[in-house]
Amino acid sequence: MKQADVRIGTPCACGNAIREVRCLDCTQFSPLCRSCWVDAHKHHPFHWAEVWSHERGYFVRQDISVLLDSDYGIPLGHNGERCPKASKAILMTVVDLNGVHATKITTCQCGDNGRWRQLFDADLFPATVAEPQTAFTFRLLRDWQIMTLQSKITAYHYIRALRRLTDNVFTGNVPDPYKQFMFVTRIWPLLEAEKRFGRLHGDGMNELFPRRPKGNLMLYCPACPEPDVNMESGWERTPSHLCHLHSLKRTVDGNFKTGNYDKKNDTNDVSLFGGRAYMPSEQRYQHYLETVPQLQKEKTTCNHLNVANGVNRAKFKNQRITGNINVQCEHIFVRSSVDMTYGERYHFSFSHALVDLAMELDLEAAIFDKGHEPDCIWSYDNMCGLTPNISQRWHKYHKRFAYQIDKSRWLIPACHVKGHGPGCVPLYCYVYKPCTSHFHAETAEYGWAVFNGVGPSVLQMNPGHRIDTLVIHYGDWNWRKTVGLARQLVKDLNHAKKQYIEKRDHFIGLCELNESRVVAWSAMDRSPRVDPRNKRSVISVYEHNHEKAPTLKALVDRLMSSKDTITVSSGDVKVGAAVSWLQEGLALAQLQSRIRRIAKTCKANPTTEVRSRRTKLSTRIDKWRKEQTRFMRSIAPQLVGQSAEEPEDRCLFLPSDFSASDRQKFRLLGLGNKQVQMLEVALGDIINTLQTTCKTLTAAYERKIKHARGQDANTRSNQEIRSIEAKRETLIADYMLFRDALHALGALDEVKWRPLTAKDTFRKSTEKRRTPGDSQVTEGNLWNMTRAGFSTSDPKIAARPRKAVLKVNTPDPNKTRTEQQSENPGVPPEGWIWSSGRLKNMSATEIEAWEETNDRIQWFRAEADFERWQECVESLHAEFTRVIARFAKDRDSWATLATKYTPTAGHVAYAKEHADMFESLRVDAEMKFRHAQLDFLKTSAGETLADRVLLWRANQETAFGFDRYVCQF
Incomplete structure (x- = not known):
């Protein structure tokens, strides 16, 4: 037990007193007498003294200042002496990591240094300049800064914890330094930032980085292009179709978790950073709000905007600031941030003008010479509403950078674009945009998960304190991304190389498969364009431009009668034979899925029905396997041992069961292409059947309510309903099975074939009378689908906001559809597969045209996937070289500060330490890059990366036999 010590009461080593004081803050500390304990702790005066009380019989915690006579105080000015x-001893409250000390100090009277300076020299930060009574140790402030940045703990709870460490019983008797702590923790981060960015070395950093704003306290991304810092010599000569090597990729996104209440604030509370880091100064921001119109009423028919316009404004009640708009680079470094202001003259979330301001702040951070700026790509989830009049706005209110905006390109994040109208996908999806690499832009959401942690704190802060808090969290986020950037780039590069090989092999296979048509296809324009006959739709080589699709029976009948052949692993075979075999394979996959679902309920003791189904399925699979070797002879060794498993668990080895590279390796591309066609049509057939089934289920429910009387009638009705529900669940499972297979083949259109659940099948009754609230209910997703996929005939109807019966619940545009549904469990979900009309049967000529279109779209999408990953591999090489160059620039800059801008020896040492730190980061990045880069893209003296890429691409083109590299914007 540590509650007592047998050495207490024995003579102290000094021979003048007995041992009665111990220290638990020291390691293996022997109890001493009071005088010896004080002498031993002259350099650790804030350790707690555990004094043995003979009257009480246990140790009592005391401060060092009460161990000796009343005139003793912690000495300042003579290194502990x-x-x-x-x-005379002065009462002070000193806060350290182990608690709050009510102590005494004595100051030195030999020199001219006042109390504030002497406290600071002793690593104590005073709360005031004149006659301070409270101070905080430097190590406490360092600990607080890391704790709040990492765990988002508030100052109130941090101080409360220190007071409890002091006395966990009578905590109320412990001095409360909260107000003084709030003041000091405003100044400490600013001083730290000034030191870390070299601002204490005079004007050195301004001269070494002349293109950055003067006095800048923002941490830049090392991988993004910055003029005169990390860009290779001769980068301006990069051809336009390789502009992705040096492009600026930016994401714009807003968040409503970092707002601020409209209350009586301290008018003297201003941001200490003063617009020098990430956020504009208060003066500039207010001037901008007063001079630039905030509400941009621009007409649009996009589904995303129609839904978003119905947002509930009540959630922002009593807030003067509703959140922030951030601009980030593709590496998730915060570049700029602007407050969103709430009021009648402002848009419900954030107006286009505030987005423009955030973008302007980003462009100001590193200014390129006019005419020599790199390609700039902006991503924003509301881009279809932002861009129509952006050129006019910038030429009027942001003239300095309007020329860059005129040359910029625009994207919508990959997942967000699925919630937009059908025309937004070809216009704004990165996959169909040349020279965008794999810039999916969803990284904009990553940082919010961290910054939301400070949301509850900044909600109540004064305006200036709130800005400073956000700024230091942005800076810490950027620093953590900086030190981990090389590791992340290695991970991304290795992944990109793997994806590139897989997408390349898949695309080469499709080129060989469609050899007679590829030359004509490659000459087609990839640029999307608005349909002149229907302004709401967009014509694109990557999308179906009509709703017609054949039935599976019609497609199979045509293919069975075709005299064409396809190439399989055993040679050329007739299309009809392969399609017949594939059709049976799809049917077997459906049977396997159904037996697995049934077997789950009786896994321990299979029923007679399950055993019977397994026997029949096993027989069909064995028969099907015999014919499989005819089409897939190259995989025959993998079929060995399959009969040992339950039939529903056997892999059928359809083309969808192989990766893209394996389909190329085993010569299964022809079969895979036909499977894609059949799956597309089969999904449409399932939708039509499911619509009929759900209509029957609705009618069965109504008949039960209206006609079922008595136990027998109710039992029969319930059996009928359960039977129909089981069929519905089977169809949903089949739909998802075929959808997953289409995804495995790399041909899934996620907008056209969306995930399907039972909620999507809701349909308002057509038999019972209308009831109050029916007009507020939207039918399920099933009723917005046709055999050709998601119906886009009326985007306004598809985008109508969902509302509950008798109670209006406006959807939150920041939440996904699934999240909104979970918050309103009683409200039927919006639909995407219920259609008001039926498609007519297609003629043989129409089916043939549909097949050709399907093949063409698959080829173009495979080409786009391949090109984006190839660009990604190339871009990551450029980013790695920029990271290495940036760390070298920082190293040299700090080395220059150490020799040229050195007021004191401390400045010299600090600059040398930072120079070595950046040299270590450079060496680490260089080593990682050396192991991950492609040898063919290594540059030599006088070469640029673009030179190597051109040679590499020329070598790669020999696999295709035609020139695809015509960049079309």
Whole structure:
């Protein structure tokens, strides 16, 4: 037990007193007498003294200042020794990591240094300049800064914890330094930032980085292009179709978790950073709000905007600031941030003008010479509403950078674009945009998960304190991304190389498969364009431009009668034979899925029905396997041992069961292409059947309510309903099975074939009378689907906001459809597969045209996937070289500060330490890059990366036999 010590009461080593004081803050510390304990702790004065009380019989915690006579105080000014001319003991509250100390100090009277300076020299940060009574140790402030940045703990709870460490019983008797702590923690991060960015070395950093704003306290991304810092010599000569090597990729996104209440604030509370880091100064921001119109009423028919316009404004009640708009680079470094202001003259979330301001702040951070700026790509989830009049706005209100906006390109994040109208996908999806690499832009959401942690704190802060808090969290986020950037780039590069090989092999296979048509296809324009006959739709080589699709029976009948052949692993075979075999394979996959679902309920003891189904399925699979070797002879060794498993668990080895590279390796591309066609049509057939089934289920429910009387009638009705529900669940499972297979083949259109659940099948009754609230209910997703996929005939109807019966619940545009449904469990979900009309049967000529279109779209999408990953591999090489160059620039800059801008020896040492730190980061990045880069893209003296890429691409083109590299914007 540590509650007592047998050495207490024995003579102290000094021979003048007995041992009665111990220290638990020291390691293996032997109890001493009071005088010896004080002498041993002259350099650790804030350790707690555990004094043995003979009256009480246990140790009592005391401060060092009460161990000796009343005139003793912690000496300042003589490195722990008492000054010969020391002042009288002064009462002080000193806060350290182990608690709040009500102590005493004595100041040195030998020199001219006042109390504030002497406290600071002793690593104590005073709360005031004149006659301070409270101070905080430097190590406490460092600990607080890391704790709040990492765990988002508030100052109130941090101080409360220190007071409890001091006395966990009578905590109320412990001095409360909360107000003083709030003041000090405003100044400490600013001083730290000034030091870390070299601002304490005079004007050195401004001269070494002349293109950055003067006095800048923002941490830049090392991988993004910055003029005169990390860009290779001769980068301006990069051809336009390789502009992705040096492009600026930016994401714009808003968040409503970092707002601020409209209350009586301290008018003197201003941001100490003063617009020098990430956020504009208060003066600039207010001037901008007063001079630039905030509400941009621009007409649009996009589904995303129609839904978003119905947002509930009540959630922002009593808030003067509703959140922030951030601009980030593709590496998730915060570049700029602007407050969103709430009021009648502002848009419900954030107006286009505030987005423009955030973008302007980003462009100001590193200014390129006019005419020599790199390609700039902006991503924003509301881009279809932002861009129509952006050129006019910038030429009027942001003239300095309007020329860059005129040359910029625009994207919508990959997942967000699925919630937009059908025309937004070809216009704004990165996959169909040349020279965008794999810039999916969903990384904009990553940082919010961290910054939301400070949301509850900044909601109540004064305006200036709130801005400073956000700024230091942005800076810490950027620093963590900086030190981990090389590791992340290695991970991304290795992944990109793997994806590139897989997408390349898949695309080469499709080129060989469609050899006679590829030359004509490659000459087609990839650029999307608005349909002149229907302004709401967009014509694109990557999308179906009509709703017609054949039935599976019609497609199979045509293919069975075709005299064409396809190439399989055993040679050329007739299309009809392969399609017949594939059709049976799809049927077997459906049977396997159904037996698995049934077997789950009786896994331990299979029923007679399950055993019977397994026997029949096993027989069909064995028969099907015999014919499989005819089409897939190259995989025959993998079929060995399959009969040992339950039939529903056997892999059928359809083309969808192989990766893209394996389909190329085993010569299964022809079969895979036909499977894609059949799956597309089969999904449409399932939708039509499911619509009929759900209509029957609705009618069965109504008949039961209206006609079922008595136990027998109810039992029969319930059996009928359960039977129909089981069929519905089977169809949903079949739909998802075929959808997953289409995804495995790399041909899934996620907008056309969306995930399907039972909620999507809701349909308002057509038999019972209308009831109050029916007009507020939207039918399920099933009723917005046709055999050709998601119906886009009326985007306004598809985008109508969902509302509950008798109670209006406006959807939150920041939440996904699934999240909104979970918050309103009683409200039927919006639909995407219920259609008001039926498609007519297609003629043989129409089916043939549909097949050709399907093949063409698959080829173009495979080409786009391949090109984006190839660009990604190339871009990551450029990013790695920029990271290495940036760390070298920082190293050299700090080395220059150490020799040229050095007021004191401390400045020299700090600059040298930072120079070595950036050299270590450079060496680490260089080593990682050396192991991950492609040898063919290594540059030599006088070469640029673009030169190597051109040679590499020329070598790669020999696999295709035609020139695809015509960049079309």
